[in-house]
Amino acid sequence: QNCCSQGSSVAPRRPVSSRIVPPAMQWSWLPALWVLLPLAATVGAQSHPGTGVFEPWLQQFWETHGHPNDWARNRRAGEPWDIRVTKGLGPKGYGKVRVSVIAPELEAFPDFNFTYRSQFRHRWTENFLHSALLDMSPGANKLTIGGQDVVVDLPAEDAGVRGIMWGDPCISSKWIGCAFGSRFHTFDRSHQMLNAAFKDPTMDFFAILGDNFYDQTGELTKTLFAQLSPDVKRRFIMAVNGNHDNWICGEPECGNHSDNFGQGQMQYYAMDAVSSTLPPQDDANFLSFAVDPDRERRWSTFQNEASNFLTYHKLGNLGFLIFSGAASFAENEPHFREACGYFAEARPAMVFLMGHWNEPGYGCSSTMTTPAVREELLKIPGCAAFGDRLKYFDGHEHCNHVQARSSTSPYGFMVGGHGMSGACKPQFGFLYVDSTGGRVALRYFEVDSEERGDRFAQIAECVRSRGGLHACTELADTWLDEPVHAGREGTATIAV
Numbered sequence: 215q216n217c218c219s220q221g222s223s224v225a226p227r228r229p230v231s232s233r234i235v236p237p238a239m240q241w242s243w244l245p246a247l248w249v250l251l252p253l254a255a256t257v258g259a260q261s262h263p264g265t266g267v268f269e270p271w272l273q274q275f276w277e278t279h280g281h282p283n284d285w286a287r288n289r290r291a292g293e294p295w296d297i298r299v300t301k302g303l304g305p306k307g308y309g310k311v312r313v314s315v316i317a318p319e320l321e322a323f324p325d326f327n328f329t330y331r332s333q334f335r336h337r338w339t340e341n342f343l344h345s346a347l348l349d350m351s352p353g354a355n356k357l358t359i360g361g362q363d364v365v366v367d368l369p370a371e372d373a374g375v376r377g378i379m380w381g382d383p384c385i386s387s388k389w390i391g392c393a394f395g396s397r398f399h400t401f402d403r404s405h406q407m408l409n410a411a412f413k414d415p416t417m418d419f420f421a422i423l424g425d426n427f428y429d430q431t432g433e434l435t436k437t438l439f440a441q442l443s444p445d446v447k448r449r450f451i452m453a454v455n456g457n458h459d460n461w462i463c464g465e466p467e468c469g470n471h472s473d474n475f476g477q478g479q480m481q482y483y484a485m486d487a488v489s490s491t492l493p494p495q496d497d498a499n500f501l502s503f504a505v506d507p508d509r510e511r512r513w514s515t516f517q518n519e520a521s522n523f524l525t526y527h528k529l530g531n532l533g534f535l536i537f538s539g540a541a542s543f544a545e546n547e548p549h550f551r552e553a554c555g556y557f558a559e560a561r562p563a564m565v566f567l568m569g570h571w572n573e574p575g576y577g578c579s580s581t582m583t584t585p586a587v588r589e590e591l592l593k594i595p596g597c598a599a600f601g602d603r604l605k606y607f608d609g610h611e612h613c614n615h616v617q618a619r620s621s622t623s624p625y626g627f628m629v630g631g632h633g634m635s636g637a638c639k640p641q642f643g644f645l646y647v648d649s650t651g652g653r654v655a656l657r658y659f660e661v662d663s664e665e666r667g668d669r670f671a672q673i674a675e676c677v678r679s680r681g682g683l684h685a686c687t688e689l690a691d692t693w694l695d696e697p698v699h700a701g702r703e704g705t706a707t708i709a710v
Contacts, residue, residue, distance in 0.1 A: 267387040282436035283340050285318050297447040299366055300485045301527040302347055304556045308371045314345035314484035326359045329498040338432040338478030345484050347497045364448055369418055374650030375530035377419035381609025381629040383427055389462050390428040393635040398642040398662045400633040403670050405441035410674055412446045414682030419449055423609040423629055424456025424570030432478050453483040455523045455538035456570035457577045465576040466514040475507050475517035488549045489521040520545040526553040531649050533562035539571040539578040554596030563698045564654055567606040584608035612636025614643045616693050624694055639664045646683045652698050657690035
């Protein structure tokens with residue numbers, strides 16, 4: 215499908231960034247503009263302001279709070295630091311945790327030893343990354359960073375954990391038409407729901423499955439993250455690389471020099487990836503900048519390295535394996551084998567494989583879709599033993615549903631409905647993961663949709679009044695609920 219094809223009001227089988235479906239409500243008065251958006255989306259990568267859609271709410275927000283790239287001047291004394299907490303790569307040890315701060319300038323932090331301190335390289339260079347890999351113990355780990363107290367709660371190994379998964383979150387049409395962003399109020403309700411949910415002290419992680427805010431320059435990402443509470447940011451974050459994170463138009467054929475190629479995101483989310491184990495990188499200089507898009511100038515290719523996005527670890531009783539489908543299988547295979555060896559030793563109750571693409575195309579080969587990678591992992595010793603306990607999660611198609619199941623257990627889940635048009639009726643929701651209490655459960659909360667209507671107030675009020683999502687599961691659809699028990703050698707397994 216050509217990236218610049220004529221717009222259509224019919225939802226595509228796969229997410230075609232040029233097929234932009236207008237929302238049914240707020241922008242119905244702009245039919246002519248929506249027809250022009252496919253071309254504008256392509257041109258927008260070369261000239262601001264992207265699609266050319268004027269969004270009064272965004273302009274007003276920036277006028278009130280300041281543009282995200284001006285926050286160095288606007289930052290108030292004592293304002294919380296923009297913290298990232300990510301799990302260390304599994305073989306380094308369960309207690310390894312990477313703590314980072316994103317700032318608009320290089321900070322001294324005399325009370326905290328950041329071993330990496332540098333301006334972002336290649337993309338999103340108005341930001342500065344400060345990062346260090348630490349040894350932590352299970353429980354509350356109290357840090358002081360720039361005069362502020364930060365508590366990182368590391369769940370005990372094999373303890374149950376709780377978290378939230380999103381996929382394909384769109385909050386603005388600045389770069390790509392966010393068809394239902396206004397209708398579903400995705401900007402406000404995304405951060406409001408996260409802030410409410412993570413007041414619960416039992417929450418552990420937040421994961422995004424790619425196409426992270428459809429953001430070429432970092433402005434939208436920083437605008438959303440500025441609204442997240444310290445309680446969200448001090449939890450573990452995981453971020454998958456998607457097609458729009460590499461080429462804003464959605465596919466390599468229409469890539470150009472302004473595209474991000476995941477370069478900005480890999481520094482912004484600061485995951486402890488396989489790259490940190492490959493010389494000349496190390497635990498201090500943990501990302502590889504060997505691929506410089508401006509030197510290579512091959513805009514229609516993946517201008518990055520697989521190792522910057524491939525990470526795996528254990529958090530509590532769950533294993534996580536995160537990868538980018540834009541890289542080749544050959545580039546990833548040695549690390550997949552290492553990951554399987556690690557999981558065989560770490561013995562989590564389940565392994566969650568987290569990718570973006572559900573089907574080939576748009577920069578992903580047939581061997582690198584999330585379902586295809588799972589099939590290959592099941593051929594590798596170490597992963598094969600997990601069978602249906604190796605679950606996969608993807609997005610890309612902008613729907614939320616159980617994607618695949620065996621005769622005994624569901625094992626594939628799509629979490630991609632967050633404001634974009636897609637191959638299903640409009641949806642906005644998130645997945646709540648809970649592996650506590652001797653069970654592993656996946657509960658899908660539909661915040662708003664064409665079929666079920668607006669449920670935000672009901673869910674948010676329940677979370678606030680009852681103290682967390684765990685007390686509101688009657689408002690969710692159960693996608694998975696299976697018991698955990700001890701195996702013959704103390705290995706946590708799932709009874710099916």
